Amino acid sequence: MAEPTALTSDLIRSVPKVLLHDHLDGGLRPATVLELADEVGHPLPADDAGSLGRWFTESADSGSLPRYLETFDHTVAVMQRADHLARVARECVEDLADDGVVYAEVRYAPEQHLGGGLTLEEVVRAVQEGLDEGMAARAGGPGRPVVVRQLLTAMRHAARSREIAELAVAHRDDGVVGFDIAGAEAGYPPTRHLDAFEHMKRSNAHFTIHAGEAFGLPSIWEALQWCGADRLGHGVRLVDDIELGEAGVASAVDDVRLGRLASYVRDRRVPLELCPHSNVQTGAAASIAEHPIGLLARLRFRVTVNTDNRLMSGTSMTREMQALVDAFGWDLGDLRWVTVNAMKSAFAHFDQRLRLIEEVIKPGYAEAGLV
Numbered sequence: 597m598a599e600p601t602a603l604t605s606d607l608i609r610s611v612p613k614v615l616l617h618d619h620l621d622g623g624l625r626p627a628t629v630l631e632l633a634d635e636v637g638h639p640l641p642a643d644d645a646g647s648l649g650r651w652f653t654e655s656a657d658s659g660s661l662p663r664y665l666e667t668f669d670h671t672v673a674v675m676q677r678a679d680h681l682a683r684v685a686r687e688c689v690e691d692l693a694d695d696g697v698v699y700a701e702v703r704y705a706p707e708q709h710l711g712g713g714l715t716l717e718e719v720v721r722a723v724q725e726g727l728d729e730g731m732a733a734r735a736g737g738p739g740r741p742v743v744v745r746q747l748l749t750a751m752r753h754a755a756r757s758r759e760i761a762e763l764a765v766a767h768r769d770d771g772v773v774g775f776d777i778a779g780a781e782a783g784y785p786p787t788r789h790l791d792a793f794e795h796m797k798r799s800n801a802h803f804t805i806h807a808g809e810a811f812g813l814p815s816i817w818e819a820l821q822w823c824g825a826d827r828l829g830h831g832v833r834l835v836d837d838i839e840l841g842e843a844g845v846a847s848a849v850d851d852v853r854l855g856r857l858a859s860y861v862r863d864r865r866v867p868l869e870l871c872p873h874s875n876v877q878t879g880a881a882a883s884i885a886e887h888p889i890g891l892l893a894r895l896r897f898r899v900t901v902n903t904d905n906r907l908m909s910g911t912s913m914t915r916e917m918q919a920l921v922d923a924f925g926w927d928l929g930d931l932r933w934v935t936v937n938a939m940k941s942a943f944a945h946f947d948q949r950l951r952l953i954e955e956v957i958k959p960g961y962a963e964a965g966l967v
């Protein structure tokens with residue numbers, strides 16, 4: 597019998613990965629934050645890349661979503677000029693490609709980038725320019741090409757969601773594949789933005805909603821049954837609708853009872869954009885080992901693995917996957933499963949998704965030794 601392949605981080609980095617939930621303003625390189633802050637005269641809490649990176653991860657390690665979100669003040673502050681937005685977007689593509697990502701949807705809130713006088717249109721165009729440059733550079737190199745698309749986010753405490761949804765639809769043929777809402781969850785239910793979601797639906801366009809991260813089942817229920825979300829950003833609190841058997845650890849999958857909402861989510865194959873390390877930092881999960889992703893995967897929910905904010909979590913797709921391999925004994929087959937799940941759940945057109953699965957993802961895992 598062949599020895600099972602050891603899942604080293606080098607091997608994990610080398611296999612094709614798909615990322616659906618990654619914030620552009622949560623993924624800057626610390627060195628870039630320093631350089632751009634210097635150019636625009638924004639004061640930072642540290643003055644070398646190593647300490648600044650640590651400042652972000654330690655401050656984000658707050659156990660609360662609102663406090664975690666405060667760290668974005670420093671990234672958003674240095675993303676107010678077209679050239680700066682383009683640079684951040686280009687570096688994002690480079691970093692994802694180096695991490696072995698072959699398809700990604702990167703999100704940010706255009707309304708947070710108007711401080712330097714740009715219009716919403718100019719913000720979207722600047723980001724696209726950077727993404728295009730990054731993808732073109734990669735296409736000319738030796739590694740696998742990467743496709744990176746935009747998701748436009750509206751901030752849930754603000755009142756611009758309809759406008760941002762219209763912006764997303766207006767740019768659907770040039771790089772924007774969908775819409776999202778983010779920000780503090782408690783007190784800002786998704787139904788505040790029904791108008792925006794209606795616009796997306798009427799336009800035959802796609803959206804995801806951050807729900808079930810800092811707040812529980814009602815938020816997930818509204819996102820799906822009132823707003824009609826295609827996917828759930830996090831959705832991790834769905835476990836509150838799953839009852840464990842006697843042992844309380846759900847070691848046996850048949851010793852588990854799903855409530856109506858959890859059943860609906862699983863039956864309808866609603867994609868869950870799970871972000872393990874981010875959830876531990878905001879207190880949505882106690883540790884990686886106790887993260888509901890292990891249970892949700894065993895119950896065959898449509899699980900996807902994501903980074904959320906690479907800077908604030910000091911993370912990458914490779915690190916997220918490595919942690920799941922270590923905590924739950926996931927093997928290469930599990931990594932391919934979440935990757936195919938993510939590709940199936942992407943907002944890119946069906947023909948492109950299928951092509952990436954057949955021509956890039958499956959051959960990539962076969963090359964790594966998975967038959």
Ligand SMILES: O=c1[nH]cnc2c1ncn2[C@@H]1O[C@H](CO)[C@@H](O)[C@H]1O
Nearest residue numbers: 619665668703704705749778779806
């Ligand atoms: O995990 C999260 N939950 C809710 N909001 C978030 C999360 N990560 C980032 N943002 C928010 O989304 C904005 C646009 O990218 C960020 O500025 C941040 O405020």
Ligand SMILES: [Zn+2]
Nearest residue numbers: 778806829904
């Ligand atoms: Zn997020």
